[in-house]
Amino acid sequence: MEMIKPPAETLYEKELRALREEDKGKRPHQWLLSPAYVRDFIIGRERPALLDGEKVSITRKFYGNDVLIERAIVTLAGNRGLMLVGEPGTAKTMLSELLSAAVSGTSLNTIQGTAGTTEDMIKYSWNYAMLLDQGPSEAALVPSPLYAGMKQGIITRFEEITRCPSEAQDSLISVLSDKVLNIPELDGGVLFARPGFNVIATANIRDKGVNEMSGALKRRFNFETIKPVANVKLEAKIIESQARSLLLHSGVEAEVDLNAVELLATTFLELRTGLTREGYKLDIPQASMSTAEAVSVYVQSAMTSYYFEERGITLDRLVQNLLGTIVKENDKDLSILKAYFSKVVKERAGQDEIWKEYYSERKWIG
Ligand SMILES: Nc1ncnc2c1ncn2[C@@H]1O[C@H](COP(=O)(O)OP(=O)(O)O)[C@@H](O)[C@H]1O
Ligand SMILES: [Mg+2]
The missing domain is CATH 3.40.50.300 (P-loop containing nucleotide triphosphate hydrolases)
Structure with a gap:
């Protein structure tokens, strides 16, 4: 049966079955897996598990x-x-x-x-x-x-x-x-x-x-x-894997653009922590700058590009959706986003192609 959001036990049914089959560890009463196997299920492990002779990889989820x-x-x-x-x-x-x-x-x-x-x-x-x-x-x-x-x-x-x-x-x-x-x-x-x-x-x-x-x-x-994720590489990894599975699930056939993901991860992390990678201090928006919001901005932008332009994600769509996410609670957040573009993004635009393109889309935030 198709579902918009299958529960974890359905989504990872194979992994869970394979782990149960292999697990010989001590279990608390009524538990389907031993504590060590529960951990492996959540944080993943190198070694695949076997299910009816088939290798099933145990992926990191958290x-x-x-x-x-x-x-x-x-x-x-x-x-x-x-x-x-x-x-x-x-x-x-x-x-x-x-x-x-x-x-x-x-x-x-x-x-x-x-x-x-x-x-x-x-x-x-x-x-x-x-x-x-x-x-x-x-x-x-x-x-x-x-x-x-x-x-x-x-x-x-x-x-x-x-x-x-x-x-x-x-x-x-x-x-x-x-x-x-x-x-x-x-x-x-x-x-x-x-x-x-x-x-x-x-x-x-x-x-x-x-x-x-x-x-x-x-x-x-x-x-x-x-705690919120505190490093750009990790944040980018989460956005990438979540966006891939959400897009796949919505029937949108679009590759995830790693450069756009990294741009977004950097923006979210810097605005959330109030600190740029160069060490400048920033004001922090009131709106939630969580990883979940970043995933949603990416997916929304990719879907807009897919349905209206029949192409992969574009930075104008990204900036438009960024605006929608950050500026939903108050106007002060808008000036924080503007300041981010006119200082941080502008400075990087001189050194890096994608930041230059990002900067050129600042017109969307006024
Ligand atoms: N540390 C993390 N590891 C994996 N995914 C994360 C992490 N932080 C945020 N996410 C992503 O954010 C989404 C939102 O999480 P959710 O469980 O709804 O948050 P909360 O209940 O804390 O508000 C997750 O489904 C996942 O896509
Ligand atoms: Mg919750």
């Missing part, structure tokens, strides 16, 4: 701190939940999906936190027709992803937990500390979590509408902070 990945995996095998925090677009969601897919075989057992999330949505609710007809019964209970995770012994993902009101968040406390959920409406109703159950929560530290998390809940989690 670029960054490999030790953090090991810590995260060990947390999942223990008593506390895993909390991934960081700026938007640092691959927190992606990492939580990869971990769930590798450990439990599914990344779909997920609660999406919003301002409207209630305790019922986190624990369980009722099929009201059945409830009125027969009274409370197990059949009338509608399980939440948290309930399902406890019952099946799999991971429950909790996206954007700090968007939920603090009282709703706190309904996780007893589940995480005692691994049990009381169902007072049912006679003797108690759900004990099966081994294999745990929670991976994600939280953005910068978005508006973020609620405080209580100290009691914080103590039930191990926190891992995901």
Whole structure:
């Protein structure tokens, strides 16, 4: 079946199967892979795995701190939940999906936190027709992803937990500390979590509408902070591989242009950190300059060139989309982008062909 965005377990089905076949390591209860194999799945390895005699390469999916990945995996095998925090677009969601897919075989057992999330949505609710007809019964209970995770012994993902009101968040406390959920409406109703159950929560530290998390809940989690990528080569690599797979997936037959990718990676990294490679200081835009945004600017530009000009990505399209991404929140960001072009890009234009071409497209930002 075709899907716009297949879940990690579908996208990497072959890799996961091949790794499972090979894995002889010790596994925590109910885990589909041993911790070392979960790590290999996420950060890749040189040696391919074998599946029915066929070599399957184990690709790197998350670029960054490999030790953090090991810590995260060990947390999942223990008593506390895993909390991934960081700026938007640092691959927190992606990492939580990869971990769930590798450990439990599914990344779909997920609660999406919003301002409207209630305790019922986190624990369980009722099929009201059945409830009125027969009274409370197990059949009338509608399980939440948290309930399902406890019952099946799999991971429950909790996206954007700090968007939920603090009282709703706190309904996780007893589940995480005692691994049990009381169902007072049912006679003797108690759900004990099966081994294999745990929670991976994600939280953005910068978005508006973020609620405080209580100290009691914080103590039930191990926190891992995901930092934005801090080097142009790595950033370019992520943009390249993500853009390639997104374009392929949208049916756009266009080669990824490595020069354009490097230009974009440089611009994003410099504006995000406020420092150019020559060592000049820059103002930092308010808009998110995450790697995810860079991927989106590239893909958007490549698709525009493909559909309207039937050609590969052009720098005018790139600058147009850059403008759209950076200047969505306020006008000050526009002057920061202009200053970047009139100082940094201009200086490099004298030494380098592609920067010269980039500079000549500054007309799009006024
Ligand atoms: N360190 C990284 N390694 C691999 N991909 C990354 C990395 N940082 C960002 N990305 C890209 O950014 C995308 C957005 O990540 P996402 O998981 O939605 O971010 P978050 O949940 O932190 O806002 C990822 O799907 C991936 O394409
Ligand atoms: Mg996310």
